[in-house]
Amino acid sequence: MRCSLAVATLAIGLAAAARAAAPAAPAAPVRAAADSCLSCHATLKDERLRKPAELATSDIHHAQGITCAGCHGGDPAATDSSAAMDPRKGFVGVFAPRAIPEMCGSCHSNAAYMLRYAPNIPTDQLSQYRTSKHGLALAKGATDVAVCSSCHGAHGVRPPSDARSPVYPTRVVETCARCHADVALMNRYGIKGNEVEEYKKSVHYAALMEKNDLSAPTCKSCHGAHGATPPGVDSVANVCGTCHVSQLEKFDQSPHKDAFAALQQPACEACHSNHAIGQPQDSWIGVADKQVCGACHSAGDAGATAATAISGALASTVAAEASVGARVARVKRAGMLMDAADVKLEDAHQAYIMATVEIHTAIPARVEKQTATALADTSAADKDAAAAEKEIRYRRTGLFVSLVVIAIAMVTLAFKVRSMER
Amino acid sequence: MRALDKLWHALDERFELEPIVEFVTHKVVPRHRHSWAYYFGGLTLFFFLVQVATGILLLLYYRPTAEAAFESVQFIVTRVPFGWLVRSVHSWSANLMILSAFAHMFSVYFMGSYAKPRELTWWTGFALLGLAMGFGFSGYLLPWNTLSYFATRVGTDMVSKVPFAGAWLLKFLRGGNEVTGATLTRFFGFHVAVLPMLTTLLLGVHLALIQRQGMHVPVSLEEEAKKRKPIRFVPNFMLREGVVWLLGLAALAALAAFFPWELGTKADPFASAPAGIKPEWYFLFVFETLKLLPAHLFGIEGELLGLGAFAAGGLVWFLVPVLDRGRPGGGRGRTFFVLGWLVLAYIVGFTFASFAGVFK
């Protein structure tokens, strides 16, 4: 008993020493034989003091053997509370916001230390954080900005891949919203505070929540997580382009690229907005009210002419797809084999989708090249439908002929009966 | 010719065929101003034979599984030569058979032919109509398209209202709690094995009874029938029936030509039911009536009450030969005559009103 106690004391002594020296020489994981912090706090009536002990059991750090003292210091082997929470033993009860990033970073920025626990997680969070809007404000003395625990939780920290973690893709938006939906707080920093609300109208949020597409962008996908900062005007396109590669490539070939740069206009955002990114509509193209080109172009200029050409090409394709599609569906329901026409319609739709990517070049000829392909495909499908309709008419004619034959047989038979019965 | 005579002689010697020939050559059909009504039974038989022939043809390619049923019907109508025709004729002939059976039933009813001694003929005919509707109901699902799938779901759901045995009946019909591939397999079994067997049996009895008892002449037409020379069954009536059959064939050809039966889209059990789900037209009067009933009536579920009323009505219709005591001077009772017209008006009225969209 005494022996094991001695070993434990020694271990804790080593751990304390290691902590004092961290991050220079991080200690090996320490599993304390007895943790008086947990056993005592778990029995406390005050929920504020009891909760951390309860949450600790689901904490990734706790699971890895890092005790309460790993962050708070003190002496977990001591049974007396004043000895256990002795500030001389490095005990800190409540961390000041400014102390938190440094405290977490003391381990998380130490590549050699992190390698032992989680070799694949990055160790640049603290340095990123220092560049973030949060980190910069914190450095200036703000206390109402996000620190590590604001997003990850203080006790009961789970890895971000855990669906219960507040930074899991489907939950991170709400986590950001805890502060960013607070209009009064945001206004103090010159932020509107409606960004999350706007984002929730976007196709990205719909993809995330309705299709459960975890790769759909959340707040952090564009703003960064630890280095959270709005992308600058000149980097918006790069941010969107990380996923929308083809559109960016086409945009770079467009006359808009240089024009937007000269006007200090963000590239994608100019037409697609930033947070409330909706499903793009062909009807956006033009200079009329509620059409995006009208922001810079007006009727009669080269841009308006190009927009008219592009929207006309798209509209004719959509109309052709709809009318031919309906015709093919009609003959298909009538029982004709329309596989070939279906394939052509699919090809046409693919060309249409390619055309909607080509829009980003803002060059009518490029869009029209795709819509011409689409129209060729729809007209081929239309020919198939016409041929099928002709076949239906041919069958009808054949049946009509046999109908005449049957009628003749019927009439002659009737005559025969009459002549027999006379 | 001599060889044929010899063959006939040999057969007659063994099977005593002479009485049958004697019977057939002397068989007559009475002639009066409502003789036309005698052709509907034969016409129904014609459509039934067309059903058997086209049904067997469809069996060559049809596959009764949820995965392959729609595709196989699609294959039949798109790739098999004249598959579209065979399928279209099968569908139309089914409808015309029911129509002609209804015409047959009502003409028999109004002539009072169900009365003694022809009760059994009426009952077998009643059962045959039930079987024909069973054919229609089970066959409707087989192409496994959206419309048929949902119509079957609604239709089978009704049996669950039957007191006590409802749940069991539903499971028996559907082969589970839902309309699935299991239901399809089951309905296929009913459609091509159970119902044809029962129909053949009952049809045999029905026809044998008619041969045995001869055609019925209503009292009011007896005078006229006595005065006029009856039609010899062979060959005159047969040839006349032939004209009617050719008319039926012509109707099938015309319908197949101008209203080819559609394929629809493949059933998707997880899709929501499309608007305007309707059963086959011969169930429409039941369907629309049940829809009109309030949810609760006299403390009983409206639909249950409606089904109960239809069951009771069907029973009365079935028991007409017993219930109708006739008039003292001969002939059928006035009550049942009026009832017949009311039933006919109700069925025709509701069916047409449903097509006209009155119940929307």
Next chain:
Amino acid sequence: MRAADETPAVSRRIALNWLLGTSLGATLVAALYPVFRFVIPPRVAEAPVNRVLAGKLSQLPDNSGKIFRFGSKPGILIRTPTGKVRAFSAVCTHLGCTVQYRPDLQHIWCACHNGQYDLQGKNISGPPPRPLEAYKVDITGDDVYVTKGA
């Protein structure tokens, strides 16, 4: 006198019989011809449900792909650089374009929005939200059969 009376009647009866026989025969032919045609199976002897002949092994070199069809829906047959044959639905899970094999990327690629799938059909880059549906491949001699839903 009688003979003169009868001749038109007789000839009319003969004509009627001839017409009756011919038209009944024609009706019979009209009814039976479709039946005879129906019982002879078409060239494609089976409803293509969930198994198709997707291609020939000998025409599918390593590091190449080929589009085949389940009815009107495209599938893609690929042969990896190491010679493994796999099949997937060729309908991009993003907006339904037809994907293709890119020998230079050694990936399956969608031209519409630059979506990429690896050789297991998993979405690895670009907008596709889900992997491509995988099909079962059976190789009999030189024939490559693909089965859906297996």
